[in-house]
Amino acid sequence: xxxxTQPISMDSYEGQEVNITCSHNNIATNDYITWYQQFPxxxxxxxxxxxxxxxxxxxxxxxxxxxxxxxxLSLPRVSxxxxxxxxxxxxDGQAGTALIFGKGTTLSVSS
Amino acid sequence: xxxxxxHPSRVICKSGTSVKIECRSLDFQATTMFWYRQFPKQSxxxxxxxxxxxxxxxxxxxxxxxFLINHASLTLSTLTxxxxxxxxxSFYICSASPDSKNIQYFGAGTRLSVL
Numbered sequence: 001x002x003x004x005t006q007p008i009s010m011d012s013y014e015g016q017e018v019n020i021t022c023s024h025n026n027i028a029t030n031d032y033i034t035w036y037q038q039f040p041x042x043x044x045x046x047x048x049x050x051x052x053x054x055x056x057x058x059x060x061x062x063x064x065x066x067x068x069x070x071x072x073l074s075l076p077r078v079s080x081x082x083x084x085x086x087x088x089x090x091x092d093g094q095a096g097t098a099l100i101f102g103k104g105t106t107l108s109v110s111s
Numbered sequence: 112x113x114x115x116x117x118h119p120s121r122v123i124c125k126s127g128t129s130v131k132i133e134c135r136s137l138d139f140q141a142t143t144m145f146w147y148r149q150f151p152k153q154s155x156x157x158x159x160x161x162x163x164x165x166x167x168x169x170x171x172x173x174x175x176x177x178f179l180i181n182h183a184s185l186t187l188s189t190l191t192x193x194x195x196x197x198x199x200x201s202f203y204i205c206s207a208s209p210d211s212k213n214i215q216y217f218g219a220g221t222r223l224s225v226l
Contacts, residue, residue, distance in 0.1 A: 044215075
């Protein structure tokens with residue numbers, strides 16, 4: 001499994017756009033990039049998954065450059081409720097493969 | 112999205128007792144489920160992979176006789192913490208995936224406190 005590196009923490013204010021970058025230099029050809037969000041005392045929640053270029057859903061956008069060695073999770077106009085830990089994971093997407101979590105990025109949104 | 116239900120959400124028990132945690136996939140079948148443990152301010156740590164109809168696969172350092180896993184059906188996996196001790200107090204979380212891209216859906220977690 002490709003190792004990922006992301007900032008330990010980030011601070012933002014309500015209404016701002018937040019971009020969290022994840023480095024995965026050893027990503028393999030078959031690997032997908034997946035982001036999860038976790039609130040305290042809850043299980044992680046799937047946010048978005050991508051393989052290349054850009055993916056957008058109702059919650060976030062995921063930007064992946066051509067070399068796929070990094071990815072950026074973009075949260076538009078954050079609110080206080082977006083305060084959480086965000087995890088970037090890279091894996092081949094095969095069913096039955098366990099996820100290995102890194103330390104994640106703690107995002108703190110203030111008013 | 113897919114739903115994974117986990118019960119109980121919180122349990123307090125005395126040292127030496129056993130505790131069972133259930134993990135159910137409500138709207139899909141899961142041949143494989145995963146169990147994680149999370150200590151305060153730390154990331155999730157994979158404990159074991161639960162396989163329907165076969166023995167679980169445990170990560171290095173996880174005692175299989177202490178953390179019993181049973182995956183008797185395609186929608187239910189259970190984790191039993193046997194002879195629990197205060198150091199077993201933690202947040203336990205299960206997950207399963209309904210699709211080929213391995214997007215995991217997680218239970219809400221179980222907070223275990225051993226007195």
